Amino acid sequence: MSISSRFAVGIHILSLIEFNKDGVSSSEYLAASVNTNPALIRKIIGMLKKAGLVEVHPGIAGTKLAKELSDITLLDVYKAVNVVGDNELFSVHENPNPKCVVGRNIQDTIIPILATAQLALEKVLGNVTIEDVVKGIDDKENLK
Amino acid sequence: MSISSRFAVGIHILSLIEFNKDGVSSSEYLAASVNTNPALIRKIIGMLKKAGLVEVHPGIAGTKLAKELSDITLLDVYKAVNVVGDNELFSVHENPNPKCVVGRNIQDTIIPILATAQLALEKVLGNVTIEDVVKGIDDKENLK
DNA sequence: GTTACATGTAATAATAATAGTTACAATTAG
DNA sequence: CTAATTGTAACTATTATTATTACATGTAAC
Numbered sequence: 001m002s003i004s005s006r007f008a009v010g011i012h013i014l015s016l017i018e019f020n021k022d023g024v025s026s027s028e029y030l031a032a033s034v035n036t037n038p039a040l041i042r043k044i045i046g047m048l049k050k051a052g053l054v055e056v057h058p059g060i061a062g063t064k065l066a067k068e069l070s071d072i073t074l075l076d077v078y079k080a081v082n083v084v085g086d087n088e089l090f091s092v093h094e095n096p097n098p099k100c101v102v103g104r105n106i107q108d109t110i111i112p113i114l115a116t117a118q119l120a121l122e123k124v125l126g127n128v129t130i131e132d133v134v135k136g137i138d139d140k141e142n143l144k
Numbered sequence: 145m146s147i148s149s150r151f152a153v154g155i156h157i158l159s160l161i162e163f164n165k166d167g168v169s170s171s172e173y174l175a176a177s178v179n180t181n182p183a184l185i186r187k188i189i190g191m192l193k194k195a196g197l198v199e200v201h202p203g204i205a206g207t208k209l210a211k212e213l214s215d216i217t218l219l220d221v222y223k224a225v226n227v228v229g230d231n232e233l234f235s236v237h238e239n240p241n242p243k244c245v246v247g248r249n250i251q252d253t254i255i256p257i258l259a260t261a262q263l264a265l266e267k268v269l270g271n272v273t274i275e276d277v278v279k280g281i282d283d284k285e286n287l288k
Numbered sequence: 289g290t291t292a293c294a295t296g297t298a299a300t301a302a303t304a305a306t307a308g309t310t311a312c313a314a315t316t317a318g
Numbered sequence: 319c320t321a322a323t324t325g326t327a328a329c330t331a332t333t334a335t336t337a338t339t340a341c342a343t344g345t346a347a348c
Contacts, residue, residue: 001148001305001335002234002235003234004145004305004307005235005237006307007234011254012247015250019245019246026322026323026324027324032241033240033246034247039309045325057315057323057324059317059325060324061316061317061322061324084146090146091152091335093149093156093180093336097179100176101163102177102281105280105281106155106156106281110155110280118265120268121262121265124261133254145335148336172294181339183340184336186294186297187296187297190297201295201345202294202295202296203295205294206294235306
């Protein structure tokens with residue numbers, strides 16, 4: 001199965017807050033662009049807030065970025081929205097037979113390999129910032 | 145969510161066929177080591193067969209490797225068991241609002257980035273072979 | 289040919305996560 | 319106080335996985 005779109009939605013939200021920095025980014029406003037409902041947006045914003053990426057206060061309309069655009073990487077967002085835990089991108093069958101050479105060693109053998117693969121993926125995400133995404137959106141828009 | 149354990153089970157199966165190369169690796173035998181039932185093993189073996197990694201024939205007990213150990217990478221297994229399609233590791237929300245700058249450009253902007261991350265992961269898997277896994281299992285076993 | 293056994297595959301159920309939705313309490317500004 | 323917004327909980331629908339049962343199909347041995 002694939003990684004939850006919460007991640008993509010998180011990127012969308014942060015980018016839109018930047019594009020709308022002179023306006024008020026309420027959950028309703030953001031939901032209209034993502035094309036979902038405000039409650040779902042608030043749930044994701046809650047995660048971004050817990051990770052220190054945005055500032056938002058109960059009762060006060062709007063969410064603001066809590067960091068510079070260039071200081072927020074996609075890895076920050078990916079971790080914030082909890083799509084994948086450390087070393088949990090791959091799942092490994094849980095109870096292989098300990099009476100078998102393969103069964104009693106397979107987990108210890110492949111888990112580090114899978115972790116390396118996961119880290120390679122995360123490293124790519126760590127090298128891209130929301131600033132890059134915002135620029136990418138701008139570039140695509142200007143080509144139209 | 146995480147990537148199906150079919151992948152880990154596929155690695156387990158191929159490794160065990162090697163360790164048991166002088167014996168008969170029936171679905172029942174393999175299932176006992178993986179600790180699941182034979183039908184599930186046969187389903188996965190069917191996928192490995194379709195990918196040309198193993199040889200197995202209806203009515204005849206046992207599965208054999210169709211390639212050298214060093215010619216089967218974890219990426220081959222990963223693709224064989226269909227856990228993730230090309231460019232489908234990450235899911236992206238489907239109908240962002242085209243009336244918004246972000247909404248109409250977000251997909252084209254982030255999809256290539258996410259694909260790069262996925263490729264980095266797959267590259268790691270492509271550099272590890274079943275031979276490496278088998279050696280790893282042997283090493284761990286000899287330390288006990 | 290029939291018997292015994294193995295593979296191939298369909299159907300089903302249980303579980304878990306996602307995505308969407310509604311509802312409402314808590315909080316704040318005016 | 320009132321209106322508006324955030325923060326959450328509860329619930330549903332959907333989807334994929336994993337496990338399981340059942341049985342048709344294929345092969346070898348007698």
